Every structure is written in C-alpha cells, then in structure tokens.
Amino acid sequence: MDSVLRLWANYGPAFGQALLLTWKLTAISFVAGFALGVVVTVARLLPLPPLRFILTGYVEIFRNIPSAALLIFIVFALPDLNVLIDYEPSVILTLVLVCSAFTADYLRAGINTVGGGQVEAARSLGMRPMRIISTVVLPQALRAVVQPMTSLLIALMLSTSLASQVPFPGKELTTLVAKIANDSAAGMAAFAVAAAMYVISGLLIAWAGATLEKKVRILR
Numbered sequence: 734m735d736s737v738l739r740l741w742a743n744y745g746p747a748f749g750q751a752l753l754l755t756w757k758l759t760a761i762s763f764v765a766g767f768a769l770g771v772v773v774t775v776a777r778l779l780p781l782p783p784l785r786f787i788l789t790g791y792v793e794i795f796r797n798i799p800s801a802a803l804l805i806f807i808v809f810a811l812p813d814l815n816v817l818i819d820y821e822p823s824v825i826l827t828l829v830l831v832c833s834a835f836t837a838d839y840l841r842a843g844i845n846t847v848g849g850g851q852v853e854a855a856r857s858l859g860m861r862p863m864r865i866i867s868t869v870v871l872p873q874a875l876r877a878v879v880q881p882m883t884s885l886l887i888a889l890m891l892s893t894s895l896a897s898q899v900p901f902p903g904k905e906l907t908t909l910v911a912k913i914a915n916d917s918a919a920g921m922a923a924f925a926v927a928a929a930m931y932v933i934s935g936l937l938i939a940w941a942g943a944t945l946e947k948k949v950r951i952l953r
C-alpha cells in the first residue's frame with residue numbers, strides 16, 4: 734500500500750492524463766466505429782448482391798483479424814504502398830475498423846429479432862425500403878443489442894493498450910505503466926493502479942449499459 738501511495742504522489746497527474754487519453758481514444762473509436770457499423774449494416778440490407786458480398790467479407794475480415802496484427806499492417810506495411818498514417822490516427826483507425834465489424838455483426842443479429850410481419854405491414858402501407866429500415870427495423874435492432882454493444886465498448890477501452898505498441902504521441906495507461914517500470918522499481922504498483930483504473934472504467938460502462946438496456950428493453 735505504501736508503494737502505491739508513493740507512486741500516486743509522484744505520478745498522480747500522469748495517471749490522470751493517461752486515463753483521460755484512454756477515455757478519449759475509446760470515445761472517438763467507438764463513435765466512429767459504431768457509425769460505420771450502422772452504415773455497413775444498412776448497406777448489407779439493400780438488394781445488391783455484389784455490395785452485400787463485399788461488405789460481408791469486410792465484416793468477417795476485421796472481426797477475425799487480431800487488432801495488433803491490423804495495427805502492424807497499417808503502421809509498417811501501408812508505407813510500402815505510399816500510404817502514410819501517423820501513429821495516433823493509425824491506432825484510432827485500427828480500433829474503428831474492428832469496432833465497425835463487430836457492430837455490423839451485432840446489428841445483424843438484432844435485426845433477426847424483428848418480426849417479419851412488421852416489415853410486411855410496413856410494405857403494405859407503401860413505405861419504401863430505406864424508410865422501413867430506418868423507422869421499423871433499425872430502431873428495434875439497436876434496442877436489442879445494447880448489452881453486446883456495452884461489452885464491445887469495454888473491449889474497445891481495453892484495446893486502447895495497442896497504443897503502447899507504437900511510438901504514440903502521448904501516454905495512455907499501458908504506455909505509462911511501461912515507462913514507470915523502465916524508469917523505476919515501481920512497476921508492480923503502477924500495474925496495480927492502472928488495472929484498478931481499467932476495472933473501474935469497465936464497471937462504469939457496464940452500469941451505464943445495464944441502465945440504458947432497462948430503459949429501452951423491448952418486452953415481448
């Protein structure tokens with residue numbers, strides 16, 4: 734306990750900044766990934782088989798490729814193709830691609846919970862396909878996947894540790910722990926503090942997700 738208190742006295746502000754950076758990366762990646770995932774989901778519902786085939790491949794690739802491998806490809810392989818992306822955008826892009834693929838997959842499962850009779854009823858009223866998707870199908874699918882999306886957000890928050898694998902212009906929690914471990918003998922204490930911050934952040938996200946799910950839950 735004394736070592737943790739001494740560590741906090743020396744590195745408290747640094748841990749605060751690292752936590753804020755972790756939250757920032759999480760928020761940006763989740764919002765962008767969620768939006769892209771919704772677009773992919775809607776596009777897969779369109780009666781265009783070639784587009785549906787391409788987007789299905791997109792989802793399967795980025796849902797199954799390890800995030801670290803994807804980051805390495807973006808940072809070290811793309812420059813060989815004359816595509817240069819800075820380290821921070823590279824980390825965010827990696828998280829966005831993975832998040833969008835899982836979002837599209839979860840939303841597809843959520844769409845399967847919508848009764849076909851509702852779609853047929855909307856068609857009988859003369860509603861166009863995009864209007865049916867936006868007003869009948871998608872809202873119910875979103876309400877059905879609150880819990881999976883909450884788990885995805887927690888996983889995304891933990892995956893911000895990818896920033897420690899590249900010369901990131903800033904120190905998120907994992908990067909800060911590595912620096913403290915290299916500069917002093919307080920590595921274990923630093924890990925304990927960072928782990929506690931990750932756990933508390935995850936619990937807060939889980940609580941918010943559970944609260945939201947109770948409010949939007951579809952009773953069947």
